[in-house]
Amino acid sequence: MASKSCPPFKKFKFLLGLFLLLVIKLGSAQLSSTFYATTCPQALSTIKSAVDSAVSNEARMGASLLRLHFHDCFVNASLGCDGSVLLDDTANTKGEKTAVPNNSSLRGFEVIDTIKSQIESLCPGVVSCADIVAVAARDSVVALGGPSWTVLLGRRDSTSASLSAANSNIPAPTLNLSGLISAFSNKGFTAKEMVALSGSHTIGQARCTTFQTRIYNETNIDSSFAASLRGKCPSTGGDNNLSPLDTTSPTSFDNAYFKNLQSQKGLLHSDQQLFSGGSTDAQVNAYSSNLRSFTTDFANAMVKMGNLSPLTGTSGQIRTNCRKTN
Ligand code: HEM
Ligand SMILES: *[C@@H]1O[C@H](CO)[C@@H](O)[C@H](O)[C@H]1NC(C)=O
Ligand SMILES: *[C@@H]1O[C@H](CO)[C@@H](O)[C@H](O)[C@H]1NC(C)=O
Ligand SMILES: *[C@@H]1O[C@H](CO)[C@@H](O)[C@H](O)[C@H]1NC(C)=O
Numbered sequence: 001m002a003s004k005s006c007p008p009f010k011k012f013k014f015l016l017g018l019f020l021l022l023v024i025k026l027g028s029a030q031l032s033s034t035f036y037a038t039t040c041p042q043a044l045s046t047i048k049s050a051v052d053s054a055v056s057n058e059a060r061m062g063a064s065l066l067r068l069h070f071h072d073c074f075v076n077a078s079l080g081c082d083g084s085v086l087l088d089d090t091a092n093t094k095g096e097k098t099a100v101p102n103n104s105s106l107r108g109f110e111v112i113d114t115i116k117s118q119i120e121s122l123c124p125g126v127v128s129c130a131d132i133v134a135v136a137a138r139d140s141v142v143a144l145g146g147p148s149w150t151v152l153l154g155r156r157d158s159t160s161a162s163l164s165a166a167n168s169n170i171p172a173p174t175l176n177l178s179g180l181i182s183a184f185s186n187k188g189f190t191a192k193e194m195v196a197l198s199g200s201h202t203i204g205q206a207r208c209t210t211f212q213t214r215i216y217n218e219t220n221i222d223s224s225f226a227a228s229l230r231g232k233c234p235s236t237g238g239d240n241n242l243s244p245l246d247t248t249s250p251t252s253f254d255n256a257y258f259k260n261l262q263s264q265k266g267l268l269h270s271d272q273q274l275f276s277g278g279s280t281d282a283q284v285n286a287y288s289s290n291l292r293s294f295t296t297d298f299a300n301a302m303v304k305m306g307n308l309s310p311l312t313g314t315s316g317q318i319r320t321n322c323r324k325t326n
């Protein structure tokens with residue numbers, strides 16, 4: 001009886017197939033630059049004003065917001081850029097904030113909270129925290145004089161975070177060149193894109209604990225640069241004392257970071273690895289002599305990073321408060 005399916009049933013199966021295809025297609029929906037054009041037209045300008053004011057209040061905040069997007073995208077708690085980094089710990093679950101690369105170091109959460117509450121009052125339940133972070137990262141780079149790019153939108157927020165993924169996915173400053181290349185290749189990036197993205201360290205600060213070994217024990221470092229850093233970063237203790245990642249222009253999004261590497265003034269071990277006689281030296285030289293090629297490659301790589309497995313369609317949620325699930 002089942003084998004003799006009559007024409008209407010065949011038609012039903014055909015329509016069911018079409019329907020399933022459509023559902024799958026929607027489930028893997030692409031991000032779009034106009035995602036909020038009708039549902040929250042003020043979203044982008046609201047984010048930009050808040051970022052501009054936060055950065056003019058404290059230039060470093062632009063760096064902190066850029067890093068927040070990186071740490072959100074690189075950790076696949078449920079997927080990639082999904083706002084997981086923003087979740088506070090709860091009684092039952094540990095979020096990503098106390099992971100080794102984040103604890104006492106990741107910042108900008110209050111700025112995201114402020115933006116979220118402004119947007120919630122304009123268009124409740126529409127704009128995801130993950131999208132706010134992606135746009136804030138772009139606006140931060142622009143506010144510090146760097147390139148702009150079109151942020152694709154429509155990411156949804158995760159309902160979970162992963163402490164262990166944050167500890168294992170985010171590259172450590174102790175990595176050597178091959179470790180850096182593979183950390184990025186695990187996420188689909190070429191070595192050239194890794195070098196461009198590392199140019200983020202043209203802004204922002206790092207804690208003593210992240211470069212202590214380099215300034216006391218490494219030899220591929222400019223000696224007067226190391227000596228001056230030792231003044232602020234003792235060989236034991238002083239873990240949270242800050243130094244700029246780009247010693248020449250820490251609040252300007254330029255290519256000075258690459259010039260510093262050429263003179264052995266990379267702050268982190270991982271920074272100097274990009275220019276230490278290995279396969280990425282030529283790319284550092286190229287970005288150092290051509291600002292335009294750096295900013296173009298950086299912007300393209302940021303779009304690619306922002307596309308790392310977002311939650312779309314009906315998966316995830318639009319959190320009301322970025323710090324907790326609805
Ligand atoms: C290549 C591998 C990378 C390593 C090993 C690395 C490591 C670090 C470390 C150790 C710090 C200082 C953190 C602290 O003081 O606790 C830092 C800061 C920073 N990183 Fe990276 N990072 C990498 C790539 C990136 C990428 C791809 C971006 C952005 C797209 C980025 C953006 C930043 C920014 C802007 C800061 C300064 C943050 C602030 O001042 O608040 N980093 N990074
Ligand atoms: C996260 O990515 C790692 C590789 O970086 C992979 O081994 C792991 O299975 C992924 N986890 C999830 C939940 O997608
Ligand atoms: C996080 O940092 C705080 C303050 O620096 C410290 O008390 C705490 O032990 C750290 N937690 C972890 C998990 O490292
Ligand atoms: C890089 O680090 C990895 C892991 O620590 C190590 O196995 C490898 O030998 C190192 N490579 C080089 C070229 O030093």
Ligand SMILES: *[C@@H]1O[C@H](CO)[C@@H](O)[C@H](O)[C@H]1NC(C)=O
Nearest residue numbers: 212213214216217234235236
């Ligand atoms: C430098 O190396 C020595 C010898 O390996 C070690 O005892 C010391 O802890 C290192 N210092 C720093 C700041 O890493």
Ligand SMILES: CC(=O)N[C@H]1CO[C@H](CO)[C@@H](O)[C@@H]1O
Nearest residue numbers: 097098102103104105106107
């Ligand atoms: C998640 C986390 O630990 N955040 C802290 C990071 O460090 C800054 C300053 O060092 C604090 O303000 C954050 O609360």
